[in-house]
Amino acid sequence: MTMNTVKFEKLPDRLPPVNTVGWVAWVKQNLFGSVSNTIITLLFFYLIFLYIPPFLEWSVFNANISGSDRSICDENRSGACWTFIKVRMEQLLFGLYFAQNPDQMWRPIMAFIVFGGLLTPLAIDRTPYKKWLLLILLVAYPIFFISLVGGGVFGIPKSDASEWGGLLLTFTLAFVGIVLALPLGILLALGRRSKMPVVRSFSIIYIEFWRGTPLITILFMASVMLPLFFPSGVEFDKVVRAMIGITLFQSAYTAEAVRGGLQALDKGQTEASMALGMGYWQQTIFIILPQALRISIPSIVNTFIALFKDTSLVSIIGLLDLLKIAQNSSRSLDWNGYDIEAYMFAGLVFWIFCFGMSIYSQKLERKLDTDRNVE
Amino acid sequence: MTKSDSIIKISKLNKWYGKFHALKDIDLSVGRTEKIVICGPSGSGKSTLIRCINRLEVHQEGSIQVDGIELTDDIKQITEIRSDVGMVFQHFNLFPHLTVLENCSLAPIWVRKKSKVEAEEMAMQLLEKVRIPDQADKYPGQLSGGQQQRVAIARALCMQPRIMLFDEPTSALDPEMIKEVLETMIELADSGMTMIVVTHEMGFANRVADRIIFMDEGQIVEQNDPESFFKNPESDRTKLFLSQILDH
Numbered sequence: 150m151t152m153n154t155v156k157f158e159k160l161p162d163r164l165p166p167v168n169t170v171g172w173v174a175w176v177k178q179n180l181f182g183s184v185s186n187t188i189i190t191l192l193f194f195y196l197i198f199l200y201i202p203p204f205l206e207w208s209v210f211n212a213n214i215s216g217s218d219r220s221i222c223d224e225n226r227s228g229a230c231w232t233f234i235k236v237r238m239e240q241l242l243f244g245l246y247f248a249q250n251p252d253q254m255w256r257p258i259m260a261f262i263v264f265g266g267l268l269t270p271l272a273i274d275r276t277p278y279k280k281w282l283l284l285i286l287l288v289a290y291p292i293f294f295i296s297l298v299g300g301g302v303f304g305i306p307k308s309d310a311s312e313w314g315g316l317l318l319t320f321t322l323a324f325v326g327i328v329l330a331l332p333l334g335i336l337l338a339l340g341r342r343s344k345m346p347v348v349r350s351f352s353i354i355y356i357e358f359w360r361g362t363p364l365i366t367i368l369f370m371a372s373v374m375l376p377l378f379f380p381s382g383v384e385f386d387k388v389v390r391a392m393i394g395i396t397l398f399q400s401a402y403t404a405e406a407v408r409g410g411l412q413a414l415d416k417g418q419t420e421a422s423m424a425l426g427m428g429y430w431q432q433t434i435f436i437i438l439p440q441a442l443r444i445s446i447p448s449i450v451n452t453f454i455a456l457f458k459d460t461s462l463v464s465i466i467g468l469l470d471l472l473k474i475a476q477n478s479s480r481s482l483d484w485n486g487y488d489i490e491a492y493m494f495a496g497l498v499f500w501i502f503c504f505g506m507s508i509y510s511q512k513l514e515r516k517l518d519t520d521r522n523v524e
Numbered sequence: 525m526t527k528s529d530s531i532i533k534i535s536k537l538n539k540w541y542g543k544f545h546a547l548k549d550i551d552l553s554v555g556r557t558e559k560i561v562i563c564g565p566s567g568s569g570k571s572t573l574i575r576c577i578n579r580l581e582v583h584q585e586g587s588i589q590v591d592g593i594e595l596t597d598d599i600k601q602i603t604e605i606r607s608d609v610g611m612v613f614q615h616f617n618l619f620p621h622l623t624v625l626e627n628c629s630l631a632p633i634w635v636r637k638k639s640k641v642e643a644e645e646m647a648m649q650l651l652e653k654v655r656i657p658d659q660a661d662k663y664p665g666q667l668s669g670g671q672q673q674r675v676a677i678a679r680a681l682c683m684q685p686r687i688m689l690f691d692e693p694t695s696a697l698d699p700e701m702i703k704e705v706l707e708t709m710i711e712l713a714d715s716g717m718t719m720i721v722v723t724h725e726m727g728f729a730n731r732v733a734d735r736i737i738f739m740d741e742g743q744i745v746e747q748n749d750p751e752s753f754f755k756n757p758e759s760d761r762t763k764l765f766l767s768q769i770l771d772h
């Protein structure tokens with residue numbers, strides 16, 4: 150029997166059939182693919198039609214924004230009263246001190262602008278010296294922020310932190326909470342997986358204690374009980390006390406998010422770095438954390454977003470954050486009755502910040518995903 | 525072989541996982557530049573044995589000496605031994621977040637305290653040796669399995685080890701990629717490296733090994749040069765094993 154070898158010939162690549170690509174095919178497949186799919190699609194279109202136009206009518210087309218008191222809004226009740234927000238904007242953004250001292254308002258504005266100026270290049274891929282920029286943001290910026298907004302130095306009048314309010318306060322609390330809780334959380338997560346029983350037990354007790362306590366309780370304790378632990382001469386500002394409480398609370402959550410990433414990591418990574426002679430901290434810094442943090446970005450950012458919104462609980466110890474100021478304004482004699490506008494504005498500002506964090510985290514995730522083929 | 529020639533000396537080694545007795549009274553000495561192939565059924569302790577040599581597993585009884593250094597709990601000695609003993613894993617275990625070049629230069633920079641330039645130069649040389657210098661700036665996830673394993677070999681060699689351990693280096697590879705990795709290993713063997721290889725590639729064993737060790741139930745059943753090992757196995761257990769892996 151003779152063996153005939155047949156020459157292998159590669160068939161040419163062809164494009165997919167036309168009816169499976171393009172937007173018409175997409176709509177057909179995804180929106181009207183089956184009977185139930187079609188019903189759901191039509192139902193949602195109907196709901197959009199039902200609710201969106203009246204909402205736009207109220208919030209945009211019939212809305213009031215001119216003038217500086219409630220008379221205009223009271224005459225036209227069919228639209229939103231953005232005049233209220235416009236008039237109270239300074240309070241909402243910066244709190245009572247800066248609203249009462251308009252000549253000092255440039256300070257928080259400048260602080261926000263510098264923050265944006267530092268953060269924006271960090272979100273752009275091609276920025277050089279990113280590490281230094283991040284270091285400036287985390288170390289130099291807080292000092293700059295405190296001296297500028299807090300004042301009392303370089304001839305800038307002092308503004309007590311307890312007089313800050315609005316978005317300024319919300320932002321400050323969230324920034325401090327996030328920046329301090331991340332390193333603390335990482336250490337706690339590592340501690341919880343440590344082979345040393347003392348370190349491990351401490352981490353577990355710490356995490357479980359703060360995680361099992363409501364933030365409101367912690368804020369109360371920080372406000373009322375913290376001074377009891379220190380000699381009577383030492384007095385912490387109310388805002389500083391809130392910051393300490395928030396940081397302790399947040400670090401427990403961040404720790405658990407980071408631990409999730411650590412646990413998802415293949416054991417082979419540690420073994421390979423051990424086999425190369427790396428010590429614990431070398432393994433942790435160069436091999437384990439970069440991968441674990443990437444894996445846990447979604448859950449870490451999730452805790453950051455939750456924290457940003459939770460800062461509104463500080464109203465319970467008498468601090469006037471964005472939500473509280475909005476609420477107070479809508480209950481003032483001048484603007485009584487316009488609380489929907491107040492809540493919507495506060496909600497929108499919260500949403501912008503949280504959505505921004507979400508977008509940035511998704512971008513970061515994609516960028517760090519080296520499994521993807523980047524040709 | 526005289527004792528002073530041996531670079532690894534293992535005597536009366538015993539290892540347990542919980543109550544499971546994984547290694548039983550292992551005695552083994554490995555000469556400088558010697559190539560040893562360890563084979564045996566799964567669960568026979570062959571991987572555990574080589575993982576004890578660089579302390580990825582901790583043994584409970586007996587002693588292991590690597591290049592004159594006794595393996596104890598002393599972290600300094602462990603680090604010293606680990607940087608002298610390279611290891612290649614079944615699943616490559618490359619660092620996915622680092623480029624191929626960074627994978628190779630990281631440990632030389634931080635463990636061997638080389639300058640970045642020096643470490644990267646050597647990494648490039650070794651990547652050339654395993655024939656993938658053009659992939660230096662890619663990430664491991666963008667390479668084929670065979671290429672990844674060759675990077676893993678280069679990464680281990682960048683530490684300029686005196687001994688190389690291979691833990692089933694071709695078991696996770698597609699059939700078409702096994703050859704390229706084995707060729708790299710043969711070249712390494714020809715260059716005079718001391719090697720201990722856990723593998724079932726008997727062609728490789730026959731070609732490269734000075735000694736083949738057969739393990740079962742945590743014991744060394746028999747050891748011999750390839751020719752005697754394949755032609756005249758002493759133990760019936762070895763005969764059975766060989767008949768199962770060769771006759772199919």
